[in-house]
Amino acid sequence: MPVSHAWCDGLGPEFHTAVTGAERRGQMTYSEFNAVIPSEEYTSAQIEIVSGWLSDRGIHMVENEA
Numbered sequence: 001m002p003v004s005h006a007w008c009d010g011l012g013p014e015f016h017t018a019v020t021g022a023e024r025r026g027q028m029t030y031s032e033f034n035a036v037i038p039s040e041e042y043t044s045a046q047i048e049i050v051s052g053w054l055s056d057r058g059i060h061m062v063e064n065e066a
Contacts, residue, residue: 007046008053011036022059029062 008015015036022028037050051061 008050011050019054019057019059022054023057025065026058027060027062027065028054029065033061 018028018032018036022032033050033054037047039047042050054061
């Protein structure tokens with residue numbers, strides 16, 4: 001079954017708390033992302049879906065906070 005953007009809605013509260021902060025700032029650091037979506041627990045396809053989901057919400061991925 002392919003992963004869809006709706007799948008992101010089912011991610012845990014830590015993820016959604018991080019997204020709320022990122023939406024206010026318009027960015028999320030890779031460290032923040034990796035803390036809530038660790039590559040050991042998610043496939044590369046799932047990580048791509050989450051990245052697209054964030055992008056659709058105007059959240060840019062950055063190395064460090066500006």
